[in-house]
Amino acid sequence: MTLAEKILAAHTNKKRVTPGEFINVKADMVLSNDITAPIAIKEFRRIGVAKVFDPAKIVMVADHFVPNKDIASAEQVKLMRDFASEQGIIYFDVGRMGIEHALLPEQGLVLPGDVVVGADSHTCTYGALGAFATGMGSTDIAAAMATGDIWMKVPPTIKFVYRGKLGKWVEGKDLILYTIGQIGVDGALYSAMEFTGEAINALPMDGRFTMSNMAIEAGAKAGLFHVDDKTLLYIKSRAKRQHTIYELDADAEYAQLIEYDVSRLEPQVSLPHSPANARPVSQLKNMEIDQAVIGSCTNGRLRDLQVAAQVLKGKKVHPRVRCIIIPATQQVYLDALREGLIETFVTAGAVVSTPTCGPCLGGYMGILAAGERSISTTNRNFVGRMGSTKSEVYLSNPAVAAASAITGKISSPEEVKS
Amino acid sequence: MLKGKVHKYGANVDTDAIIPARYLNVSDPAELAKHCMEDIDKDFINRVKPGDIIMATTNFGCGSSREHAPLAIKASDISCVIAKSFARIFFRNAINIGLPLLECSDAVDQTKAGDILEIDLVGGKIKNLSNGLTFTAKPYPEFMSQLISAGGLIEYTKERLVKGRV
Numbered sequence A: 001m002t003l004a005e006k007i008l009a010a011h012t013n014k015k016r017v018t019p020g021e022f023i024n025v026k027a028d029m030v031l032s033n034d035i036t037a038p039i040a041i042k043e044f045r046r047i048g049v050a051k052v053f054d055p056a057k058i059v060m061v062a063d064h065f066v067p068n069k070d071i072a073s074a075e076q077v078k079l080m081r082d083f084a085s086e087q088g089i090i091y092f093d094v095g096r097m098g099i100e101h102a103l104l105p106e107q108g109l110v111l112p113g114d115v116v117v118g119a120d121s122h123t124c125t126y127g128a129l130g131a132f133a134t135g136m137g138s139t140d141i142a143a144a145m146a147t148g149d150i151w152m153k154v155p156p157t158i159k160f161v162y163r164g165k166l167g168k169w170v171e172g173k174d175l176i177l178y179t180i181g182q183i184g185v186d187g188a189l190y191s192a193m194e195f196t197g198e199a200i201n202a203l204p205m206d207g208r209f210t211m212s213n214m215a216i217e218a219g220a221k222a223g224l225f226h227v228d229d230k231t232l233l234y235i236k237s238r239a240k241r242q243h244t245i246y247e248l249d250a251d252a253e254y255a256q257l258i259e260y261d262v263s264r265l266e267p268q269v270s271l272p273h274s275p276a277n278a279r280p281v282s283q284l285k286n287m288e289i290d291q292a293v294i295g296s297c298t299n300g301r302l303r304d305l306q307v308a309a310q311v312l313k314g315k316k317v318h319p320r321v322r323c324i325i326i327p328a329t330q331q332v333y334l335d336a337l338r339e340g341l342i343e344t345f346v347t348a349g350a351v352v353s354t355p356t357c358g359p360c361l362g363g364y365m366g367i368l369a370a371g372e373r374s375i376s377t378t379n380r381n382f383v384g385r386m387g388s389t390k391s392e393v394y395l396s397n398p399a400v401a402a403a404s405a406i407t408g409k410i411s412s413p414e415e416v417k418s
Numbered sequence B: 001m002l003k004g005k006v007h008k009y010g011a012n013v014d015t016d017a018i019i020p021a022r023y024l025n026v027s028d029p030a031e032l033a034k035h036c037m038e039d040i041d042k043d044f045i046n047r048v049k050p051g052d053i054i055m056a057t058t059n060f061g062c063g064s065s066r067e068h069a070p071l072a073i074k075a076s077d078i079s080c081v082i083a084k085s086f087a088r089i090f091f092r093n094a095i096n097i098g099l100p101l102l103e104c105s106d107a108v109d110q111t112k113a114g115d116i117l118e119i120d121l122v123g124g125k126i127k128n129l130s131n132g133l134t135f136t137a138k139p140y141p142e143f144m145s146q147l148i149s150a151g152g153l154i155e156y157t158k159e160r161l162v163k164g165r166v
């Protein structure tokens, strides 16, 4: 069995699972947020059980529209807050919250070998820890909150091998944008992606989270990494409960094996309106921007801000550009503050926000007008994703976004830091 | 038996197209339906009639996990969505809430926007009344059929709890 199959099998009453099979899987953590929890709570009430199966395994995070942007979103969060206190589940509100997929690993709430289900498509982020994590809908989460398990179809696994050493300014974001550019937005539909190879072994945890995060952008059900020293170091100070590390079997069967030599890979930019429109940054000439967003569950971690600060240090944001930087969690914010990164950003003329999803999904805090263009470290550039249906979003890594903020057009970090 | 007019779209219709995130500060299906397909088809909500059918090519419903997407479609009185393939989370959301989906490449290739279809969900039979052609959709796996006949995931879960199978 592959890594994905091993984890799933261990969470059923079966010894073996095979791709295509329908199984009931026990969940170690069940997640929802201020957009998806209200429907999940309503559906949970319809099931007719008084209590959730285990309050220690259910987490809700207010992150999409908080601090509340309007009355309607305040009502949604209140509904979730009241349910959380009634049920005694794990709950993060303003002042303690962060963007869910950065927050849960940081707080040690998801660990290697876990099965995590969440009413948010980017739940697949935790695959970076060697967990099987996947996004579902609110009704799925309602059922999982009541019973502790949920139906799944065992996915086939596609193995990706990344050969070579990554060049300067090339990160996890570039590997995943490149991959989606190669296989398309449905290139891994219904499958588990397994990321391996020399470049992956050298990739820091923050870059691994970025890659797993965007597995859904290739249609995948999960995107997994093997546990190694970097993973163990990451969870060492965070884990508060037992976990199991699974290894694949020697006879693991893959649906496909895809290899890339990434030693000459440039930073990638995905053009509107699909993450699959990936191009090397050098191909984009004189592409003026109005906004640069650095943040989100894809690239709002400490290392992302460190890289952005490295580029922005001693420089100024172009007068035409709004540069919006959003640390993904309170801890990231605090670390960035202590390291002096926030000062670098503010001095450069960027704005730094409290953790929130905000502009990533066109919620608030950086909405685009018709005809405007933003470079963004987020994960989706669909029509209207950040505002007007006539606006454009270009996806990149934090170094490219920061460099572009300085020059006012989409630029390689080499142009400002040589 | 379902019968309705076809609204046809292309590949990779994403959940931001089905229901833009700016409207997700509410979860009432009727409210959501007012903005269904708005960003790719402004006129959809004016054209759509009860029983109508949405048809698309590949990877329909990709993107976010928002159940608001199938809810908005269902509350627009769309009777069924037919596509060559569906995105994974959209597929399970639709089945869970009782919005019928059919996978049938031939029907998509040989149907135009505005055609009238008659559909028998039980056998997955699709009849195009405008050109007389008939098609058979891919059958659901047995587990899915159980979910559908139970009336969706909530009813299925209730049954499981009653039978003590959890």
Ligand code: SF4
Pocket (backbone or CB within 6 Å): A064, A099, A100, A101, A120, A122, A296, A297, A298, A356, A357, A360, A361, A378, A379
């Ligand atoms: S940051 Fe964006 S992609 Fe991530 S959870 Fe928030 S809205 Fe979703």
